[in-house]
Amino acid sequence: MLFGVTMPTLPPGRRPLSPGSRAGLGAALVLLAVVSAVELADGPRAHFVGLLAAVPFLAAVFAFWQTVLVAGVLATVVGTIFVGSDSAQGMAGPVTIAGIILATGIAATVATIRQRQADRIVELQKLAAVAQQAVLRDVGPRVGALAVAGRYISATAAADIGGDLYEALDTPYGVRIIIGDVRGKGLDAVRLASIVLGSYRHVAYERADLKMMVADLDRAVARSVGDEDFVTAALVEERGGTLTIVNCGHPAPLLLRRGQVIPLEPPSPAPPLGFMPEVKVRVERLEPGDRLLLFTDGLGEARREGEFFPTADRAWRLLGHGTVGDGLASLEAALVDWVHGRLEDDIALVLLEYAGPDDGPTVPMPSWEVGAAGS
Incomplete structure (x- = not known):
C-alpha cells in the first residue's frame, strides 16, 4: 500500500518546477524512500516514522514553499500509513503525525524566507550591473x-x-x-x-x-x-x-x-x-x-x-x-x-x-x- 501513493500532478497551465525545486523534491523523495524501506524491513512496528519530519526540511534547502508542502504532505501520508498499521502506537502515533505536520509548516516558512533572500540577492546583482554600466x-x-x-x-x-x-x-x-x-x-x-x-x-x-x-x-x-x-x-x-x-x-x-x-x-x-x-x-x-x-x-x-x-x-x-x-x-x-x-x-x-x-x-x-x- 505504500507504493500506491502517487505524486500529485501540476494542473494545466502551471509552470514546470524550477531546477532548485526539482532538486529539493528529489532529495526529499529519496529520504522518504529510505525511511520507508527501513520501516518495512523493521517489521510491523513503526519505530522510525519520526524521521519523516526531516523530509520537508530537506526539500526547504532547495525548493519553493509550494514544493516543501508537497513533500510534507507525502511524508504525512506515508507516516499515517505506517502509524495506522501499528496498533501498539497509542497516543504516540498521532503525536508523531502532528510533529510531521508542524515540521512541514516550519520548513515552508523557512523556504519562503530563503526565497525572499535569494530574490533580494538577484535584485542587488541587477543593481550592480546597472552601476557597472554607469561607472x-x-x-x-x-x-x-x-x-x-x-x-x-x-x-x-x-x-x-x-x-x-x-x-x-x-x-x-x-x-x-x-x-x-x-x-x-x-x-x-x-x-x-x-x-x-x-x-x-x-x-x-x-x-x-x-x-x-x-x-x-x-x-x-x-x-x-x-x-x-x-x-x-x-x-x-x-x-x-x-x-x-x-x-x-x-x-x-x-x-x-x-x-x-x-x-x-x-x-x-x-x-x-x-x-x-x-x-x-x-x-x-x-x-x-x-x-x-x-x-x-x-x-x-x-x-x-x-x-x-x-x-x-x-x-x-x-x-x-x-x-x-x-x-x-x-x-x-x-x-x-x-x-x-x-x-x-x-x-x-x-x-x-x-x-x-x-x-x-x-x-x-x-x-x-x-x-x-x-x-
Whole structure:
C-alpha cells in the first residue's frame, strides 16, 4: 500500500518546477524512500516514522514553499500509513503525525524566507550591473585613430564590479585613456572609482597638460579618501601618432610591435593618486599596427601553484591577432585557464591599436612632447 501513493500532478497551465525545486523534491523523495524501506524491513512496528519530519526540511534547502508542502504532505501520508498499521502506537502515533505536520509548516516558512533572500540577492546583482554600466561605460570599437577594446574580469562570481576602472575619450587634445585600480574592495572602492572617472571625464576635455590632469585627479582622490587610501593610475594620450604616458604607481603598459613586447616604464617612479604624485612623461612614436595593453595589477598577480601568469612572454601570441576585442578574449581565456578559474583580484584590461595617421584635423603637439619625441 505504500507504493500506491502517487505524486500529485501540476494542473494545466502551471509552470514546470524550477531546477532548485526539482532538486529539493528529489532529495526529499529519496529520504522518504529510505525511511520507508527501513520501516518495512523493521517489521510491523513503526519505530522510525519520526524521521519523516526531516523530509520537508530537506526539500526547504532547495525548493519553493509550494514544493516543501508537497513533500510534507507525502511524508504525512506515508507516516499515517505506517502509524495506522501499528496498533501498539497509542497516543504516540498521532503525536508523531502532528510533529510531521508542524515540521512541514516550519520548513515552508523557512523556504519562503530563503526565497525572499535569494530574490533580494538577484535584485542587488541587477543593481550592480546597472552601476557597472554607469561607472564603466563601453569603450570602442574606435576612438579617434585608435581601435579600442576594454574588458573587466571580476574575481567574484556574484559581483561584476569593483575598484578597477578605465575610460577612453576623444578630446580636443587627442585620444586620452585612463586605467586605474582603487585600493581596497567593496562599495567604498566602487564609490572612489566613480569619483575618479567622473573627475577624469571632466578634466580630460579641459586640460591640455597631462600633468595638470594628474594634479586635478589627485585632489579629487585626496578629498574623498582616508590617509591610507589611494588609486594607482596610468594616463595615456595619443595625438598625431605620438603616445604620451604618465604613470602614478601603476603597472607599466606593454607596447606590442612587430612581434616584440616592450614595457613602457616611466622615466622615474611616482606615487599613486592621493599622495601628490610628481610625474614625468614618457613619449613614444607610434607605428601603424602597434598595439598597447593597459592592465591593472590583478593580471600581474594571477598565479597558480606560486607561478605567475607570464604576461610579457605570451602577450604577442595572445594579443597580436584579429581585432583588439579578439585579443582580449584570448588573453582572458588563457588567464582563466592558467588560474583554473580562481582569480585573487579583479582585472581591468584595455587594448589599443594604432592604425596610422587619420585624415582629421591636426592636433598641435605640446612643447614638452616635441623635445621628448626627438630625443
